[in-house]
Amino acid sequence: MVTKDMFIMEIDAICYYCMENASLLLSSLAHVPRAVQFLVQTTMKLLFAHRLLAKILLGSKSFAQDVKVAMDSVTCIWAIKVERIEIKDGRMPTGFQHPLAVDAEAQSAG
Template identity: 35%
Template structure:
């Protein structure tokens, strides 16, 4: 439960791009936070690894729709020819 809460708190400060590309920084931040929180219990957190980032289906669909809209917008822009 502590690890889940810590992960949610950390991810809440990141953009989607950061979540997908910077797993190592997220892991280090989690390790530091968890180690600090568990020190009074005599527990030493030596390593945390974020193996994979899986997005909810709704978010995947929203991202796909946004990408499609961007492609369509680019396709509608007339190409200027050099004179």
């Protein structure tokens, strides 16, 4: 993922969802897991591109909720209910983690 301030991170995310109407879902999508995976990736890339890294690090739970809300607007058409999104800590190049965490704390205090 690339953030608004041009930081590149690797993000692990898990999407929990349930099918509300299997016959409608299977008639509209050929590969459900692949479609959901693509939607999660696309949604996260879009949302990351509009946020600064410090804001993402400070509010990962709110970011996950934003991803869920954005996905719900699409998956409701597919008869899929997104239960929750879990975002694991991102991985950055070595040496960036501590300075960025200090910067994020400074921005939240200021």
